[in-house]
Structures are given as C-alpha cells and as structure tokens.
Amino acid sequence: MYRFMENENGEPGATSNGAQSSGKTLISMHNIWKTYQMGVEELHALRDVSFQVEKGEYLAIIGPSGSGKSTLMNLIGCLDSPTKGEYWINGNLVSDMTDDELARIRNKEIGFVFQTFNLLARATALHNVELPLIYAGMRAGERNEKAQAALASVELGDRVTHKPNELSGGQRQRVAIARALVNHPSILLADEPTGALDSKTSVEIMALFEKLHAEGNTIIVVTHEHDVAARAHRILTIRDGQIEKDEKIR
Amino acid sequence: MDFAETLKLALSAIWAHKLRSFLTLLGMIIGVTAFMVVLSILQGFNVYVDEKIAGIGSNSFTVRRFSFDDFKDTDTIAAAQRRNKELSFDELDFLREHAQLIDKIGAKSGGGPVEIKRDNESLQDVSVSGVEPVIAQIEKTDIADGRFFSETENNNSMRVVFVGMDVANKLFPQGDALGGEITIRGIPYKIIGIQTAKGTVFGQPQDSFVQLPLKTYGLAFGGLTRGRAPYFEASARSDKVFKDAVEEARTLMRIKRKLDFGEKDNFGILTPDAISGLKDSIFGTTFIVILLVPTIALVVGAIVIMNIMLVAVTERTREIGIRKSLGAREADILKQFLYESATLATIGGIIGLILAKLIGFIVTSFLLPTVIPWYAAVIAIGVCAIVGIVAGLYPAWKAARLDPIEALRAE
C-alpha cells in the first residue's frame, strides 16, 4: 500500500500561507496546464497554475463561469491528471502514482463534495455514506456505526434509510458531505456546495464547514457566491484558467 | 471489498432489473435445461443397464453359440454359422461337472414373441422362453407373488409358468392371475408365480414375458434345437474369481469341443463387461452429438450475457465514476461486474437445473427412469459460473478501465 511521506527530498520548498495553517504543505501545484483538444483547436482550461495549500487552511476558489475552477478541483482531488506540470500531494508526485495508489488517496486523503451531489440513486443515505468505508476494507459493523455517526453529525440521523430521491436538495448535499467526511480525509474539497441550495440551507452548510475547519480539517471550496467565499481565510481568484489573485483575508 | 459484499452488490443489481435479467438468461436456461435433460435420460438409461447387469448378477456370464465378434460383418457371420455348432446339454453337463469356479449354471432357450391366450382374451408379442429353475437364482429374479418352478416340475415337464406383471394384469384384470390358466398354442398352463414389475424402457415393456420350465418348453415347441437350442447362464463363485471362471468355462468348452491350440473359439462367451462396452460404444457417440446442441445454446447464452453486461456498464458509467471517486480500485470495479455476470449465469444454471429436474419427473413417469448425478449438477453450475465470468470479462475490464472524471461526466 502507498505510504504518505512528510516533505521529502525533491519536494519544492513549502511557503507559509494562511492564518491557521500548521506549516506543512499539503498541496503543491507547479506550472499546471490542462489542455483539451477540440478538433484542431486547443482549449486551455488551466494555464500555468502554481500555488500551495498548507494543512489546516480554509481556501475559497472563485472566478467566472468557465474559468477552470472545477477543472482545478478535479486535479486536486486526483480524479483528473494535468496535461503539463507537477502536482505534489503530501510530498508525493501524483503523476508517479499507480492507479491503486490514486484510488487510495481518493479513499483516505480526500473527501469530495460534488456540485451535483453524485449520490448512488439506488442506495440509501446510509449505504452512500458507507461507500468510502467499504473501499477502505472496513468490516460491516464498524462501518455502519461510523456512517450513522457521520449522518448524525450533519443532522440526518433520522433519514438513514431514505434514498436520494426521498431527500430534499439540502439533505442530499448533507449526505454528500457526510460521505466526504466519514473516512476522516485530510482534505475536504467542495465544488459549489451551496449552488443548489436556498440561502438558509447554505448558511447551515457553511456553518458546518466552519466547524470542520475549527476541528483542524483542510478545506477547499469552489464558489461564485461572495458571502460563501468571505468565510474562507484565503481566496484564490481564477480567470481564463490563470490565477488572477491569491489573497489572505484573515 | 470482500466476497459477501460484492455478492450482495451483484444480487441487488440483478434484482433491480428482474425482467431483463430473466430474459438475458433464457438462452442459458434453455441450454442448461436441454443439457441436463439429455444427460439425465442417458444417465437413467445407463443406470438401468447397469441394474440389468447387476440383476443378471455382476458376476454372471452366458455361453452362446455366437460371440459379438462374429457379427462384425457378413463374412464373419457366414464363417461363424459354418463353424459354430449349437450348444448341447452334453456340454452343459460337462461344464457343470468339471468347473471349479462356477457357482451355478443353467440353460435357457427361446424368448421369441408368441401369442398367449386366456379364454377369449389374447395377448400378442409376449416373450416366451424356457428356463431351468436355477436361472431364477442366477438372475436374482424378484418374485412379487407365488414362486418360481422347481426341479421336479422341470424334470416332469409340468405345465406351469412364471409370468411378468403385464401378462398377469392384462389377462387377469381382477388380480386373480396366480393359480389362473393361460394357453399357448392350444396348451394350457397354470400360473404359479409373477415377477415384480420392472416398467418400460424406450417403449420396450419389461414385464411382458412368460417363462416355462425348459423341458416343458422343449416338448411344447418341438425340441430344443435350431432356433430353440439352449444357451447357458452361469455365475462365478465370487466377484474375485469371475475372470478366472470365464476363462475356465472357455477352456472347458474348448476341451469338450476338441479345439486345437491356436484355433478360434467356435462359441461365444458374453460377460457384463461386453454389454457395458457395447453400451459405451452406442452412447459415446450419441452423447457427443446430443450434447453439441446445448453447448451451442450455452455459447449463445454467454454472448447475450456479455451484451447485457456491456449495456449495464454503459448505463452505470456514472455509478462507476462515483465509486472510483470514493476510492474504488480497478480491481474492485472489475470484481463487481465479474461477480454480477457470474451470479447472473449461475442463477440461469440453477433455474435450468430445476427445470431439468421437473422435466425429468415427467420423463420418468412416461418413458424411462432419469437420473441427474450430483456431480453433473455441480459441474453444470460451475460451468455456468465460468461462462458468466468469461462473458463478463470484457465488459468488466471496460468498466474498471474507465477514467474517473469522464465516468462522472456521463449522463
């Protein structure tokens, strides 16, 4: 199994960023390009993006539609691979990893909250939350307990047997968050987590993120809502696939 | 992901598309059913023949005028007809006197179809033969009612008969066959025993026969020569000395017939081995031909399963993307779809097996006994699982290789 190693040789020097960061670099992107070949034309979704994220940071990524935010999130989440450039996660070069190692990172290190929920339609809320634990090889009893607890922590303890289509949009989003958190990942990635929600539910979700951050989790949120971004400690602004601004606000 | 987990997943995926799963399996089900029905009939026949041999006594053999080899072609038949003399009672006495390894030996004759009557009722095509009383012991005849005839009855050519259940039932519908009288060629006989019913095999009634004491038969039918020349049935002292007993009988026959060293036998000895050998040679080829059809059905079934699994993978691309985004490895996805197709095919196999068993019951009650050996059932299920795995290999591999982000983008 793949082992995470703390800052190893060859890993570029960590910069200190973010008020509550612990000083350990979790994510390190170097001259990342993501290019889609559209017929004869090349479409650069990301161009020469470089930045670092420290453990314990709360980062918001904002930018206009089509600027490359989701593309960047997918790269951070090891779901996609860059066309060019180096991506280091926890001191390891992602492009060197085997498929199984990537699967392990997605399972253990990253909790992804998708804009479109991405819940299994045929499975109950409980089973959806159990999925990461199943692939972590946890036994049924323990798994069930943890998934119940995760659902309870997003105040869905009374909805465990509901299927996604028996839940409201906000409840689905909370199931997705419970699923992202159940395996205690070191990074929580949320792509437009409040995009589909009313303002009241959005506030609840943002409060939950703040609580998680206070507990020491690293959080990266993509949003185009300014009040959501304002809760983060650092804002990365992207335009046309490039970092336009990288500012600490707290 | 462990076995039980993956299996549960497979079952729920199959259950989610009950009708489609069933239709997918039709080919498989028909294949397995046909396969098992054919097998059960052949096996039933085999068991029947084996029982028949065991009934004669697995350690018994017959000495006849001709051997199997004599029937190879017209030339050998003609040669054998010239060389091989009818068996005689002299020879029977000689064997009886000198054989050390033979337990019992007796003579039989006839067996051809004859019309028998009771008052105005008549029954066609009844196998009528003459046998010595000792034959009942050699053949281990099952007696339902009454008894077999005795040495005294044979020696005095008494008009008594031992009949099969069909003869008893058809001529004596009131059930009063024992002690009743039948006539054969105008001569009346008293029924003193009835054999336990044996049923029908391939439309051949096994219970339509009449046995007379050998001497009575000889008198009534015009002497024990020509077509009614006797043949001998003998049992060895034990299974262990069976081969030696056969050899001994052969040697004694050769001595009695004064055959020179190197000269061919001018008689035949038929052992159960020869019968089962013949059975194998008949059924070996039939078996292969008949099994070809179900095999084709299985192949078609496999292709259908592969096709439906490809559809399933396409349909569930997004699910695969989600699973991968949550940490499923390629091996996990591969296993998931392989289990699904294997489980699907196995269910088809089990349904086919159950159908075959039901059809077997029907065949058994109308035609002949059928037997599904347990190992054949196990092998059939195993073959189905393997077919499922093979059929699922390519779709599962496709699923496992999906790029997570592209899978997530699928509609």
Ligand SMILES: Nc1ncnc2c1ncn2[C@@H]1O[C@H](COP(=O)(O)OP(=O)(O)OP(=O)(O)O)[C@@H](O)[C@H]1O
């Ligand atoms: N699979 C793809 N093939 C081709 N082009 C793509 C693909 N995915 C994204 N793009 C392009 O890359 C650019 C960035 O897309 P991305 O989804 O990252 O935008 P975004 O910032 O998340 O926008 P939004 O706020 O609307 O979600 C877009 O111009 C988009 O058309």
Ligand SMILES: [Mg+2]
């Ligand atoms: Mg987006």
